[in-house]
Amino acid sequence: MIFSQPNIGELEKKYVLDALERKMLSGDREYTHRVYKEFERRFGIKNMLLTVSGTAALEMAGLLIDLKEGDEVIAPSFTFSSTINSFLLRGAKVKFCDIRKDTYNIDENLIEQLITDRTKAIYCVDYAGVPCDIDRINEIADRHGLFVIEDAAQAVGSTYKGKYCGTLTEFGCYSFHETKNYVMGEGGAIILNEEKYLERAEIIREKGTNRANLLRGIVDKYTWHDIGSSYLPSDVLAAILLAQTERFDELTRIRMEIYDFYQEAFREAEEKGWLRRPVVPGYATHNAHMYNILMPDDNTRTWLSDELKKDSIPAYICYVPLHSSPMGRRLGYKAEDCPVTEEYGNRLLRLPLSSCLTMQEAEMTVQKIYELLKNR
Ligand SMILES: Cc1ncc(COP(=O)(O)O)c(C=O)c1O
Structure with a gap:
């Protein structure tokens, strides 16, 4: 018996072959945009950017909130290393928060006592696809002027009070790793629930350049605007995800x-x-x-x-x-x-x-x- 394996069918093969035949190898081509349309149609999700992994999506969130040395972040210890690495890489410190006994998610009643004048963000994780009590967490964050990043790596399709996980805070992060419900092999997405972050997110994702605007035909050459990395996945992988989303x-x-x-x-x-x-x-x-x-x-x-x-x-x-x-x-x-x-x-x-x-x-x-x- 196999513990977990991805369900790859004829549709995935058809789309991948098509992407290969049409030489759509780099990112942000037709399949990536069809994935966005499908997520918008199904979940009402806007401003989503595919990434090379859930880890990369979390790293992008850390860059977008300008985490730096000396900042503190409150996060559960019952999570995958990527949640915490994403902000340790920016020089921030972790303040681990214990979990609830029912959902195994961050215990919102213990968050406030961990807040100091250095706290910049709360990272919450929807463990096993069960959402955190996000309203309570957002309310604490609002009172203290903190960012909330939702690590919804495992929670694509889950809902909190009728709204989809990943859409509940400033930034939602998904994983489409082959162990997840809907896969692209290695892959993920960041959702910018406040439109103001979209432009910078596109730049960070494209090695710090405004190449996204070149692809849109808005500029005729692109250049370096900010720090960033190579976070966009190949359209061949997006082709797998499109099939999974349609299924x-x-x-x-x-x-x-x-x-x-x-x-x-x-x-x-x-x-x-x-x-x-x-x-x-x-x-x-x-x-x-x-x-x-x-x-x-x-x-x-x-x-x-x-x-x-x-x-x-x-x-x-x-x-x-x-x-x-x-x-x-x-x-x-x-x-x-x-x-x-x-x-x-x-x-x-x-x-x-x-x-x-x-x-x-x-x-x-x-x-x-x-x-x-x-x-x-
Ligand atoms: C809660 C959580 N966050 C982040 C990640 C990282 O996702 P990825 O493997 O796509 O980088 C995972 C993956 O297992 C996860 O379970």
């Missing part, structure tokens, strides 16, 4: 069916106190990006994943908390600084889920877990 309903339905199956199947195990199922707050819808079970302790989690492996059922830990990782420790953090992250990070187990997983495989996974837990 959005189909790909989402497959994931949802598996997620709902797990959710129903583990009801009894939860009632018996063997595990806890994922929690999606009433303010949100999720995109079935991951299915996690919370085990009673670290030992049970490790034992269960080892036993499943013996039957070729892959189940993995989620994130190793960053504050207690080797790098986190180098930054001066100790495990006890974010106790909920530390504990829950050690108890969560991620089950196989992708748009290539079959229902038989999901059934086999559930059956084996019940067998193991009953006999423990």
